[in-house]
Amino acid sequence: xxxxxxxxxxxxxxVTHEHxxxxxxxxxxxxxxxxxxxxxxxTVRNEMSFLTDQxxxxxxxxxxxxxxxxxxxxxxxxxxxxxxxxPLSSRRRISHQFFQMRNEVEQWARLAASIxxxxxxxxxxxxxxxxxxxxxxxxxxxxTVGRQVLMVLVLSGGELRQxxxxxxxxxxQERLSNIGTFLTKRFQGNETWRIKNNLIDMDELELxxxxxxxxxxxxxxxxxxxEIFFDGITNVxxxxxxxxxxxxxxxxxxxxxxxxxxxLFAKTIMNGEEGTVQVLIGGEGAWEDLRxxxxxxxxxxxxxxxxxxxxxxxxxxxxYGKTISAVRFMSGLLSDLVSQSLYDDKxxxxxxxxx
Amino acid sequence: xxxxxxxxxxxxxxVTHEHxxxxxxxxxxxxxxxxxxxxxxxTVRNEMSFLTDQxxxxxxxxxxxxxxxxxxxxxxxxxxxxxxxxPLSSRRRISHQFFQMRNEVEQWARLAASIxxxxxxxxxxxxxxxxxxxxxxxxxxxxTVGRQVLMVLVLSGGELRQxxxxxxxxxxQERLSNIGTFLTKRFQGNETWRIKNNLIDMDELELxxxxxxxxxxxxxxxxxxxEIFFDGITNVxxxxxxxxxxxxxxxxxxxxxxxxxxxLFAKTIMNGEEGTVQVLIGGEGAWEDLRxxxxxxxxxxxxxxxxxxxxxxxxxxxxYGKTISAVRFMSGLLSDLVSQSLYDDKxxxxxxxxx
DNA sequence: GTTAGCACTCAAAGGTTGTGAGTGCTAAAA
DNA sequence: TTTTAGCACTCACAACCTTTGAGTGCTAAC
Numbered sequence: 001x002x003x004x005x006x007x008x009x010x011x012x013x014x015v016t017h018e019h020x021x022x023x024x025x026x027x028x029x030x031x032x033x034x035x036x037x038x039x040x041x042x043t044v045r046n047e048m049s050f051l052t053d054q055x056x057x058x059x060x061x062x063x064x065x066x067x068x069x070x071x072x073x074x075x076x077x078x079x080x081x082x083x084x085x086x087p088l089s090s091r092r093r094i095s096h097q098f099f100q101m102r103n104e105v106e107q108w109a110r111l112a113a114s115i116x117x118x119x120x121x122x123x124x125x126x127x128x129x130x131x132x133x134x135x136x137x138x139x140x141x142x143x144t145v146g147r148q149v150l151m152v153l154v155l156s157g158g159e160l161r162q163x164x165x166x167x168x169x170x171x172x173q174e175r176l177s178n179i180g181t182f183l184t185k186r187f188q189g190n191e192t193w194r195i196k197n198n199l200i201d202m203d204e205l206e207l208x209x210x211x212x213x214x215x216x217x218x219x220x221x222x223x224x225x226x227e228i229f230f231d232g233i234t235n236v237x238x239x240x241x242x243x244x245x246x247x248x249x250x251x252x253x254x255x256x257x258x259x260x261x262x263x264l265f266a267k268t269i270m271n272g273e274e275g276t277v278q279v280l281i282g283g284e285g286a287w288e289d290l291r292x293x294x295x296x297x298x299x300x301x302x303x304x305x306x307x308x309x310x311x312x313x314x315x316x317x318x319x320y321g322k323t324i325s326a327v328r329f330m331s332g333l334l335s336d337l338v339s340q341s342l343y344d345d346k347x348x349x350x351x352x353x354x355x
Numbered sequence: 356x357x358x359x360x361x362x363x364x365x366x367x368x369x370v371t372h373e374h375x376x377x378x379x380x381x382x383x384x385x386x387x388x389x390x391x392x393x394x395x396x397x398t399v400r401n402e403m404s405f406l407t408d409q410x411x412x413x414x415x416x417x418x419x420x421x422x423x424x425x426x427x428x429x430x431x432x433x434x435x436x437x438x439x440x441x442p443l444s445s446r447r448r449i450s451h452q453f454f455q456m457r458n459e460v461e462q463w464a465r466l467a468a469s470i471x472x473x474x475x476x477x478x479x480x481x482x483x484x485x486x487x488x489x490x491x492x493x494x495x496x497x498x499t500v501g502r503q504v505l506m507v508l509v510l511s512g513g514e515l516r517q518x519x520x521x522x523x524x525x526x527x528q529e530r531l532s533n534i535g536t537f538l539t540k541r542f543q544g545n546e547t548w549r550i551k552n553n554l555i556d557m558d559e560l561e562l563x564x565x566x567x568x569x570x571x572x573x574x575x576x577x578x579x580x581x582e583i584f585f586d587g588i589t590n591v592x593x594x595x596x597x598x599x600x601x602x603x604x605x606x607x608x609x610x611x612x613x614x615x616x617x618x619l620f621a622k623t624i625m626n627g628e629e630g631t632v633q634v635l636i637g638g639e640g641a642w643e644d645l646r647x648x649x650x651x652x653x654x655x656x657x658x659x660x661x662x663x664x665x666x667x668x669x670x671x672x673x674x675y676g677k678t679i680s681a682v683r684f685m686s687g688l689l690s691d692l693v694s695q696s697l698y699d700d701k702x703x704x705x706x707x708x709x710x
Numbered sequence: 711g712t713t714a715g716c717a718c719t720c721a722a723a724g725g726t727t728g729t730g731a732g733t734g735c736t737a738a739a740a
Numbered sequence: 741t742t743t744t745a746g747c748a749c750t751c752a753c754a755a756c757c758t759t760t761g762a763g764t765g766c767t768a769a770c
Binding site: 102103104105106137138140142144145148150152154158160162163164165231232233234237238242243244245248249252253256340341342 | 495500513515518520597603
Binding site: 039040041042043046060061062063064 | 742743744745746749750751752
């Protein structure tokens with residue numbers, strides 16, 4: 001594979017740029033007329049022909065203009081230095097919106113999804129912050145009916161989990177509360193394994209309840225990403241490439257069947273670094289149903305607290321510059337929120353806290 | 356408006372039935388051939404003409420067959436006595452799935468949505484159970500960083516709410532825990548207003564924290580329905596009426612902008628009775644964007660605990676019989692779950708509980 | 711009241727043609 | 741050697757026309 005000349009790079013970039021705007025194949029003439037390169041259409045044609053041979057461009061049919069391939073897009077995105085910063089006024093406005101929502105943790109992801117969809121004019125995907133390894137912050141047992149007990153677990157990162165279990169015999173609420181307090185005191189700030197290895201000096205009931213706690217925490221640990229929030233799906237459907245409903249359905253199926261997204265997010269969280277933005281073009285070969293789409297993804301959060309992902313899904317022909325900076329901005333904002341509000345790496349027993 | 360003759364009723368029903376299957380206008384000839392009514396096409400035509408005059412049928416264009424109007428559908432649904440029961444095998448299978456999930460309250464709605472979408476081959480909408488008037492079950496305050504405090508509220512119906520607030524000065528976790536215990540003991544099982552009117556004999560800090568509780572409970576009370584879960588949106592897009600993407604977008608916008616749905620659910624919860632299924636055809640004039648759709652809705656839950664809604668959104672041309680019984684079945688199932696697992700109308704102080 | 715017969719309507723499907731944007735190739739110009 | 745003008749060729753797309761057939765309403769006979 002040969003290196004591209006500077007002129008070829010420029011032409012490839014322009015073709016991609018123009019295609020993103022026009023949504024239709026780009027011909028040599030249009031290119032010459034719109035951007036005053038000092039070249040004739042014929043020359044441009046030769047270069048385009050070369051780029052087609054190299055797999056950067058593609059012709060939908062013999063007598064049509066050129067369209068970037070995945071490879072072409074990838075080159076384009078890699079060269080995109082000059083990202084369009086989110087304007088200061090927008091940044092201020094968005095920060096303010098989050099400030100007003102700062103109390104409602106569950107709303108963060110929803111708000112972020114809504115804003116990002118609006119900014120990028122595409123579909124946004126956000127996962128709620130989720131701790132890498134859950135630490136127990138608090139546990140409570142509440143009797144509901146008969147032998148049924150509602151367990152409420154507060155984990156690091158502010159994650160709440162609840163579950164209903166049946167005891168073998170009814171127990172007074174008072175006793176349940178005491179056990180909750182006892183387990184909280186004893187295991188506060190501990191990881192799952194540490195709790196699991198310290199189930200000693202307990203009576204039968206305490207042991208059973210502690211077992212529930214461990215079980216639920218293991219469940220939390222086994223999930224790599226938190227709940228997924230979407231917004232702006234209609235934005236994507238508005239794009240001309242989805243005039244065919246079949247394609248639209250494919251896209252939606254990806255969003256509905258969350259398994260693929262979970263995989264994707266898991267990978268991002270495990271490998272990625274917060275703050276850096278990655279761009280997956282056309283499913284990168286691996287995800288068949290995403291062939292026509294691109295995803296701009298970033299990890300957010302703070303080490304030792306919790307991580308999540310923020311991303312945008314749109315047609316491959318997407319305003320990458322704007323989207324990338326929007327995602328980066330949102331990622332930063334959410335990271336700040338998480339570290340400013342949810343810090344609780346180790347819960348120090350209250351009497352030792354230095355205020 | 357005249358009463359319809361029995362024969363007219365039969366024809367209207369058959370036309371509707373046939374249109375639901377074929378998705379295209381129904382002519383007199385097809386009708387006669389398919390269902391052996393002892394009539395000639397000409398006679399049927401006369402009756403159809405009459406039904407058209409009365410507004411039950413409609414002709415897309417002069418030389419086409421007939422299609423039911425909203426009024427026609429309404430008649431059809433009203434007459435639908437013989438609902439197709441969900442087969443016993445499916446009922447068993449579904450009950451079993453819920454049994455396996457009985458511990459995870461948050462999963463109920465998601466599972467229900469998934470099953471209902473599958474059963475009805477349309478989009479399902481479920482709201483999580485939400486108490487009419489929140490009763491306090493438990494409150495906990497957890498210090499996170501600096502003056503930030505995470506408040507976790509457990510309300511009746513198993514609803515969890517969390518929020519982060521700032522104190523004017525940092526407080527030891529121990530003191531926060533004590534206040535949590537104190538407020539829980541004092542106000543357990545109380546409605547919002549009762550708590551609000553009993554904020555006496557407290558020091559400044561206790562009062563501030565109790566204020567947060569009241570505030571958050573008022574927020575919960577002001578919401579009539581819980582979180583909305585969807586599934587099977589792609590099912591709806593597969594229907595032929597959405598070959599035009601524009602129409603598909605309209606449908607999705609309804610689902611994304613939850614305000615309209617919230618209104619709808621609120622109405623259902625406030626007016627409806629659990630167990631009865633209502634069918635909204637073509638948005639019933641009130642909801643412009645739903646003109647082409649129908650919604651089959653039912654309230655579920657148990658009085659004094661919590662209510663939610665379960666529904667299906669599909670094209671107006673929908674298999675009403677199957678859908679109605681699927682919705683009814685699911686509504687019953689969820690009602691049972693709520694009352695069997697979440698009963699806690701009044702939390703009786705533990706020492707008085709009769710075990 | 712019911713039906714056969716008939717003229718009429720009109721959307722949808724299929725066929726034909728023209729248009730124009732775009733190409734690749736070749737030979738001349740730079 | 742690189743660039744460009746010129747030209748023949750291709751092919752999707754839109755516009756137009758025609759055919760087809762399902763379906764109608766009306767009238768007159770049963």
